[in-house]
Amino acid sequence: MKRKRIGDSQCPIARGLERVGEWWSILILRDALHGYSRFDEFQQSLGIAPNMLTRRLASLVKSGLLERRLYNQRPPRYEYVLTERGRDFRPVILSLLAWGNRHFAPEGKAVVLVDAKTGKQADPVLTDRVTGKPMTDKDFVLRAGPAAKTRIRERYAAG
Known part of the structure; x- marks a missing residue:
């Protein structure tokens, strides 16, 4: 079943929920506000499957709540840092x-x-x-x- 998109609504609550309404997203933001920034930190804290964590982090980056930053060249490793929108x-x-x-x-x-x-x-x-x-x-x-x-x-x- 495909989920209905609510982010196109004029309602600011619906627009906000479109970005963070999934409970994993809220818990990732909670952990980011606590200082976590690396994939393995989020995974260990939440006990979330890697594929789900990857999707949620990508969604939070796309929504402008997190910024993805390269912290290691070889192998490439990224951290996820709160943006102003995320800190808000x-x-x-x-x-x-x-x-x-x-x-x-x-x-x-x-x-x-x-x-x-x-x-x-x-x-x-x-x-x-x-x-x-x-x-x-x-x-x-x-x-x-x-x-x-x-x-x-x-x-x-x-x-």
């Missing part, structure tokens, strides 16, 4: 971490975010960059943006 995925990873800890860790938190200087545990929340106000469902709603076409405008019509 960090808040998504941290949000998934907090959400997973809050709802799917009955045995307790296995990974936590801490302040690098104090070592104190942090609890990431999404905030508005302008006001610093936490994004709660009652205070913030989705609306069609200036570039929205009819379908998006209908979906997010004020009401």
